[in-house]
Amino acid sequence: MQGNISFWLGAWGALLATLLAALRFYEAWRARQRLQATHDFTSDPNIGNEVIVINISGTPVMVNYWVLEWSKRRWWRKRQVVSTIEPEHGGGSFTISPHSRYALGFADADYFDWGYKTRPGQKLWIKLHIAGRRKPVLLKVFDPEK
Numbered sequence: 001m002q003g004n005i006s007f008w009l010g011a012w013g014a015l016l017a018t019l020l021a022a023l024r025f026y027e028a029w030r031a032r033q034r035l036q037a038t039h040d041f042t043s044d045p046n047i048g049n050e051v052i053v054i055n056i057s058g059t060p061v062m063v064n065y066w067v068l069e070w071s072k073r074r075w076w077r078k079r080q081v082v083s084t085i086e087p088e089h090g091g092g093s094f095t096i097s098p099h100s101r102y103a104l105g106f107a108d109a110d111y112f113d114w115g116y117k118t119r120p121g122q123k124l125w126i127k128l129h130i131a132g133r134r135k136p137v138l139l140k141v142f143d144p145e146k
Contacts, residue, residue: 033057035096037126037139040103041114048107049114051126051141055096062131065092066104068141070122082122085112119144 034057040050051068055061068085085106086092096102106112114124124142 031058033059033061033130035061035128035137035139037141039114039124039142041142045108045111048105048111050106051104051124052101053096053104053126053128053139054101055098058098060098061096063092063094063096063102063128064131065129067127069125069127070119071125072121073123079125082119085110114142114144121145 034055036054036056038052038054040052042049053063066087069081070083071079071081074080094102113119122144123140126139126141128137128139130137
């Protein structure tokens, strides 16, 4: 009888520990930083273009630096960067609050042409250098073929 009780207590403890570990993994999965990128492009340089970074997670994200990259796909490489747009004078840092967005504006002198005829086969990506991460996050902003 003594051995039977210890078996059931051990099984109960193992089951409870497994359920609690699964709950912790689920909480960590939901709390991770999740970002999306979208765009609002116009053909008028006075109004300008916007690249919008959306934080869909519950934690704030601090971006130290960003780079916009026009790139082509190559069969021997994943991506080949054709041209880049970078912030001037160290103005590339910002913080995105939880469940909010941040818009990067490109008007007047910063305006860039985005049409399929001017950039055939190229896609626009934004590379975000986020505080606390070793590698930058790469998000697709625009694909003129779609």
